[in-house]
Amino acid sequence: xxxxxxxxxxxxxxxxxxxxxxxxxxxxxxxxxxxxxxxxxxxxxxxxxxxxxxxxxxxxxxxxxxxxxxxxxxxxxxxxxxxxxxxxxxxxxxxxxxxxxxxxxxxxxxxxxxxxxxxxxxxxxxxxxxxxxxxxxxxxxxxxxxxxxxxxxxxxxxxxxxxxxxxxxxx
Amino acid sequence: xxxxxxxxxxxxxxxxxxxxxxxxxxxxxxxxxxxxxxxxxxxxxxxxxxxxxxxxxxxxxxxxxxxxxxxxxxxxxxxxxxxxxxxxxxxxxxxxxxxxxxxxxxxxxxxxxxxxxxxxxxxxxxxxxxxxxxxxxxxxxxxxxxxxxxxxxxxxxxxxxxxxxxxxxxxxxxxxxxxxxxxxxxxxxxxxxxxxxxxxxxxxxxxxxxxxxxxxxxxxxxxxxxxxxxxxxxxxxxxxxxxxxxxxxxxxxxxxxxxxxxxxxxxxxxxxxxxxxxxxxxxxx
Numbered sequence: 001x002x003x004x005x006x007x008x009x010x011x012x013x014x015x016x017x018x019x020x021x022x023x024x025x026x027x028x029x030x031x032x033x034x035x036x037x038x039x040x041x042x043x044x045x046x047x048x049x050x051x052x053x054x055x056x057x058x059x060x061x062x063x064x065x066x067x068x069x070x071x072x073x074x075x076x077x078x079x080x081x082x083x084x085x086x087x088x089x090x091x092x093x094x095x096x097x098x099x100x101x102x103x104x105x106x107x108x109x110x111x112x113x114x115x116x117x118x119x120x121x122x123x124x125x126x127x128x129x130x131x132x133x134x135x136x137x138x139x140x141x142x143x144x145x146x147x148x149x150x151x152x153x154x155x156x157x158x159x160x161x162x163x164x165x166x167x168x169x170x171x
Numbered sequence: 172x173x174x175x176x177x178x179x180x181x182x183x184x185x186x187x188x189x190x191x192x193x194x195x196x197x198x199x200x201x202x203x204x205x206x207x208x209x210x211x212x213x214x215x216x217x218x219x220x221x222x223x224x225x226x227x228x229x230x231x232x233x234x235x236x237x238x239x240x241x242x243x244x245x246x247x248x249x250x251x252x253x254x255x256x257x258x259x260x261x262x263x264x265x266x267x268x269x270x271x272x273x274x275x276x277x278x279x280x281x282x283x284x285x286x287x288x289x290x291x292x293x294x295x296x297x298x299x300x301x302x303x304x305x306x307x308x309x310x311x312x313x314x315x316x317x318x319x320x321x322x323x324x325x326x327x328x329x330x331x332x333x334x335x336x337x338x339x340x341x342x343x344x345x346x347x348x349x350x351x352x353x354x355x356x357x358x359x360x361x362x363x364x365x366x367x368x369x370x371x372x373x374x375x376x377x378x379x380x381x382x383x384x385x386x387x388x389x390x391x392x393x394x395x396x397x398x399x400x401x402x403x404x405x406x407x408x409x410x411x412x413x414x415x416x417x418x419x420x421x422x423x424x425x426x427x428x429x430x431x432x433x434x435x436x437x438x439x440x441x442x443x444x445x446x447x448x449x450x451x452x453x454x455x456x
Binding site: 023060061069070075078079080090091094095099136 | 195210231346
């Protein structure tokens with residue numbers, strides 16, 4: 001019984017990032033705030049980029065696709081917009097993972113700029129070209145900027161989380 | 172040079188086509204699938220619309236359930252904040268009550284006078300609308316859309332473009348209708364444009380969302396001057412979609428911009444009424 005419980009806890013820990021990603025896509029979790037109008041960030045990009053780069057077995061591409069799909073429904077975007085954007089962020093992460101041997105916070109952080117740029121460009125292009133929706137460019141810029149600035153913070157949190165999960169697995 | 176280009180090709184091909192031990196699909200397949208779904212969704216085919224409507228209904232329900240912890244924490248915070256500021260609130264209300272008492276006599280007189288004038292002119296008295304009351308089940312902002320989801324849809328007679336009221340004030344309009352849910356585009360959304368009338372001058376303008384809390388008044392005449400009294404904004408109904416005379420907000424000046432402080436606070440919308448039609452028997456104004 002204890003063994004089953006321990007295994008269950010382990011798998012729950014490993015599913016943590018996936019649960020987090022699904023939750024921020026499907027719930028009212030706000031990353032856009034009125035009281036400080038310029039502050040908004042894309043937590044989905046951070047979660048996807050970090051986990052695809054560091055441990056792709058935890059966050060599969062299929063789940064990234066489904067989360068994008070859910071996000072489109074919740075935000076009333078044309079279906080496939082977020083999925084494409086997230087998959088391109090995953091592509092950059094997969095590229096960096098294949099091209100580099102040893103990664104650090106700084107390599108992750110600076111390659112993350114490319115991922116954010118491509119991800120938001122896909123969003124912007126599809127929304128502008130097909131969705132006929134107005135876009136506030138400054139909002140998009142600040143969103144990208146704060147997503148980039150906050151990456152190290154979430155990197156540290158995820159690193160700590162990974163260590164805990166790894167320690168549990170090796171116990 | 173060509174070697175580095177080859178390396179790039181190999182790595183990108185590997186990233187696109189490689190599947191990990193637990194991956195069922197490669198990135199390439201999923202990108203193609205996303206593109207296919209995107210094209211289908213933009214094709215405006217009726218079966219696709221129906222399918223999307225069903226998907227929307229399902230996901231909104233799940234979303235509403237999964238958001239309940241966030242809503243609960245928000246409500247708890249509001250509860251504590253309200254208790255902390257009860258004293259100040261009480262003082263403010265006391266002053267407000269005194270002011271209102273002094274105005275009461277004046278307003279009673281004006282009301283009587285107004286009724287009398289309406290009788291004389293045989294104007295039809297303002298009537299309420301046929302409404303459907305709904306609850307906001309999801310309120311999620313994005314850089315692209317300020318909208319909320321309500322728990323009533325086409326099964327309750329809701330149609331695209333219908334005005335949505337919150338405590339009698341305009342909160343937005345319906346932009347998406349599913350069978351059991353609908354989406355309201357709030358007045359402060361970047362894509363919101365509403366024809367309005369400024370009272371008491373009767374000046375026509377367009378209320379445009381700018382993605383911030385207060386929308387902006389556009390297309391005002393060059394010689395427009397704000398009245399000394401409160402400048403209240405109402406719907407003009409010039410678009411033929413919204414009913415005229417619904418109160419929207421009050422004009423406030425900010426950096427020489429004429430913004431409108433909405434009566435229906437877009438952050439505090441929990442219950443709404445969708446105006447289906449105006450009641451004909453009592454006569455709409």
